[in-house]
Amino acid sequence: MIKQLLSSPHLHGGNRSQRIMLLVMLACLPGLAAQTYWFGYGTMINIIWAVGLGIALEAGVMHLRQRPIKPAISDGSVILTCVLLGLALPPHASWWLVGVGVLFAVVFAKHLYGGLGNNPFNPAMVGYALLLIAFPAAMTVWASPEQQLTFNQQWQWFWSQQGTIDGYTQATPLDAYKHLQGSTIHELRANNPGVIAYEQASWWISMAYLAGGLMLLALRVFTWHAPVAMLTSLGLLALLFGTGEPDLYASPTQHLTLGASLFAAFFIITDPVTSATSRRGKLIFGAGIGMLIYIIRTWGSYPDAVAFAVLLMNLSAPLIDQYTQPKVYGSNKN
Amino acid sequence: MHAESTKLIKDGLWNNNPALVQLLGLCPLLAVTNSFVNALGLGLVTTFVLVAANALVSLSRHHINSDVRLPTFVMIIAALVTIAELLMQAMTYELYQILGIFIPLIVTNCAILGRAEAYACKNNLGPAILDGLAMGIGFMLVLVLLGGLREMLGQGTLFADMHLIFGSLANNWQLTLIDDYQGFLFAILPPGAFIGMGLLIAAKNIIDGYMEQRHTVAPSSGESRRVRVTGTIS
Numbered sequence: 001m002i003k004q005l006l007s008s009p010h011l012h013g014g015n016r017s018q019r020i021m022l023l024v025m026l027a028c029l030p031g032l033a034a035q036t037y038w039f040g041y042g043t044m045i046n047i048i049w050a051v052g053l054g055i056a057l058e059a060g061v062m063h064l065r066q067r068p069i070k071p072a073i074s075d076g077s078v079i080l081t082c083v084l085l086g087l088a089l090p091p092h093a094s095w096w097l098v099g100v101g102v103l104f105a106v107v108f109a110k111h112l113y114g115g116l117g118n119n120p121f122n123p124a125m126v127g128y129a130l131l132l133i134a135f136p137a138a139m140t141v142w143a144s145p146e147q148q149l150t151f152n153q154q155w156q157w158f159w160s161q162q163g164t165i166d167g168y169t170q171a172t173p174l175d176a177y178k179h180l181q182g183s184t185i186h187e188l189r190a191n192n193p194g195v196i197a198y199e200q201a202s203w204w205i206s207m208a209y210l211a212g213g214l215m216l217l218a219l220r221v222f223t224w225h226a227p228v229a230m231l232t233s234l235g236l237l238a239l240l241f242g243t244g245e246p247d248l249y250a251s252p253t254q255h256l257t258l259g260a261s262l263f264a265a266f267f268i269i270t271d272p273v274t275s276a277t278s279r280r281g282k283l284i285f286g287a288g289i290g291m292l293i294y295i296i297r298t299w300g301s302y303p304d305a306v307a308f309a310v311l312l313m314n315l316s317a318p319l320i321d322q323y324t325q326p327k328v329y330g331s332n333k334n
Numbered sequence: 335m336h337a338e339s340t341k342l343i344k345d346g347l348w349n350n351n352p353a354l355v356q357l358l359g360l361c362p363l364l365a366v367t368n369s370f371v372n373a374l375g376l377g378l379v380t381t382f383v384l385v386a387a388n389a390l391v392s393l394s395r396h397h398i399n400s401d402v403r404l405p406t407f408v409m410i411i412a413a414l415v416t417i418a419e420l421l422m423q424a425m426t427y428e429l430y431q432i433l434g435i436f437i438p439l440i441v442t443n444c445a446i447l448g449r450a451e452a453y454a455c456k457n458n459l460g461p462a463i464l465d466g467l468a469m470g471i472g473f474m475l476v477l478v479l480l481g482g483l484r485e486m487l488g489q490g491t492l493f494a495d496m497h498l499i500f501g502s503l504a505n506n507w508q509l510t511l512i513d514d515y516q517g518f519l520f521a522i523l524p525p526g527a528f529i530g531m532g533l534l535i536a537a538k539n540i541i542d543g544y545m546e547q548r549h550t551v552a553p554s555s556g557e558s559r560r561v562r563v564t565g566t567i568s
Contacts, residue, residue: 100518108529134520 017116021076023221024267025083027212031263032087034208038201040148042091045158047083049095050102054082057106065111077116081105084124084267088260088307089131091143091154092169094161097135101127121314122274129307140303144170144194145201170194173202174259175303177250184247199258206262213266222270225279229286230265230293231256237294249298259304261293268306274314281317281324288313339464346468353476353531354538358445362436363477364527368488371495373481375429376436377474378499379422381467383414384446388454388466390414395455407450412441429498445473480530488522490515 035043058078062069072078085101105127113119132139149157173195177185189195217224238252255261260268269275269289276285289309296305352358359380367373390410398406419437422430430437440446449469454462486492490512496504520526 096516130520133523133525134518135516136519138516 017075017077020221021080023216023219025076025080027216028083028087028267030208030212031205031267034205035087035091038145038205039091039143041151041154042093042143042149042158043087043089045154046089046091046093046098047086049158050082050086050098051079053099053102054078054106057103058111061107061111065115067115072116075116078106078110081110081123081127085127087263087267088124088128090139090141092141092157093138094157095159097131097138100134101131103127104130117273119273120317121311122268122271125268125307125310125314129311132302132307136302140172140175141169142172142198145197146194170198172259172303173198173254174250174297177254178297178303180248185250186247199254202259203257206257209262209266213262216266216270222272223279223282225282226269226275226286226289227265229283230269230290231261233287233290234261234294235290237291241298255294255297259297260306264289264293264306264310268310269313274317276317276320276324278321278324278326280326281320284320284324285313285317288316338461342461342465343468346465346470346472347475348472348538351472351476351538352445352448352469353473354535356445356448358448359443359473360531362439362443363473363480364524364531366433366436367477367481367484367527367530368522369485369495370478370482370493371429371498372432373477374474375422375426375499376433376440377470377477379418379437380440380443380446380477381470381474383411383418383440384449384470384473385463385466386414387411387446387450388462389459391450391454392457392459392462398455403455404447404451407447407455408441411446411450415441426498432498445469476534480527480534483530484521484526486511487518488520488526489517 059069062072105123109121109123109126110119234255235252238255241249242251276282292309293305296308353363366376453465492509493507496507
């Protein structure tokens with residue numbers, strides 16, 4: 001996608017892509033720490049393996065494309081993609097699951113479209129969506145916050161899938177609320193202490209991502225438009241349905257703090273390459289994602305909806321850009 | 335005549351392959367190639383219809399008013415597809431049920447109408463049949479290749495359920511490549527077809543590029559060429 005320059009580039013802000021990637025990765029750290037605290041070392045292992053494999057694949061593809069390898073890796077974009085994918089994947093993933101995701105994210109979603117800056121879809125979300133379609137069973141089992149594997153157990157499980165993790169996994173609350181089977185959300189929570197523990201864990205993790213996101217906002221890595229629009233539209237829709245029938249529809253708080261809502265709002269949809277460019281465009285882009293997340297979460301067949309919502313709005317970003325192009329100052333009104 | 339036949343065969347199988355180059359008939363191609371047996375079944379039926387349609391169109395080409403030739407061709411093809419469909423119901427009923435709507439949809443396979451219009455209605459019976467056969471086999475090879483790849487990736491098997499076509503003869507043809515394979519559902523689902531097809535086309539382009547490079551580099555090495563600088567430079 002060729003981005004039009006929407007404002008005059010008079011002064012250079014010094015925001016090179018390397019610096020931005022580094023800042024975003026740093027801002028992920030609170031979230032990573034919270035996920036490790038609540039769900040064990042799985043996420044960390046995912047990230048280590050994803051980043052290693054991602055760098056190797058990036059180098060391989062750049063070699064095939066006969067382009068310089070070193071700048072492509074040192075700009076940090078591939079590392080960030082792999083970190084985001086590793087954060088999004090379930091903690092009890094295995095090496096081949098993460099490997100297939102990274103392969104698709106780096107080779108198919110990024111380089112087949114022309115590499116950094118030319119990819120219409122967010123590579124991490126392409127990898128995630130592919131895995132969700134290809135391995136629904138492995139992708140919908142999430143770690144339980146109540147019992148955690150030790151690092152060694154987790155490491156062994158990651159590479160060999162030996163042993164059992166049945167006691168250490170559970171469905172996410174969003175998944176559970178979708179399959180109520182006659183009971184109300186209130187009853188389900190009362191009968192399943194695991195769901196409440198999970199909601200608590202999820203709240204803390206979301207707050208950690210919120211903190212990281214606000215830090216990036218303060219550093220002006222991105223503007224507030226897309227995240228605020230996304231969270232507002234998701235919250236408003238949840239409010240609309242949740243107040244009418246609180247027994248069947250999760251509340252706005254649950255929608256905002258469960259699943260990947262805050263992670264997506266600050267770390268996924270703010271990707272400058274695949275989102276809309278102008279401020280008005282970003283508002284529409286974010287609001288669209290929030291709306292799609294609510295729709296797919298509530299009436300779709302997958303437990304969380306962030307990847308599909310983001311990919312659908314990635315697809316519409318060029319169109320949004322076309323209709324929200326700001327007028328040049330002093331030009332005619334039409 | 336001999337050179338013409340060779341050209342027809344080469345065109346159908348490689349240079350002008352209906353699936354990889356003309357990109358015709360992609361709807362059945364993408365929809366049924368989720369296993370080797372489905373791909374082979376549809377490939378055989380399509381080849382049969384293609385050969386028969388080319389033959390009938392070539393035979394009747396002098397009696398068809400050129401203003402109504404397309405509807406006439408479609409009717410000939412539709413009649414043949416109906417015959418194929420009834421034959422399948424009689425002989426391979428299970429496969430007929432699996433392929434479902436994509437059997438009647440062969441009528442709308444533009445590769446068939448394309449050959450009737452582009453070749454059969456201008457040529458004699460012999461070349462027309464050969465063209466239909468080459469194009470049909472070219473189409474079938476791509477179907478089978480894609481079907482085999484998707485089956486291997488998706489289920490970890492090859493030649494599963496071949497008894498649907500070959501009867502009890504093929505009961506133990508199934509190869510299990512990896513024991514206790516998890517299954518890569520993506521390859522079986524429609525997006526896997528699109529990506530697999532894209533990769534096949536890319537592979538063909540790579541091979542073509544490589545061949546062309548070898549062709550052009552070989553003669554020019556060693557001798558210097560004079561460049562024409564007067565008159566028309568082509």
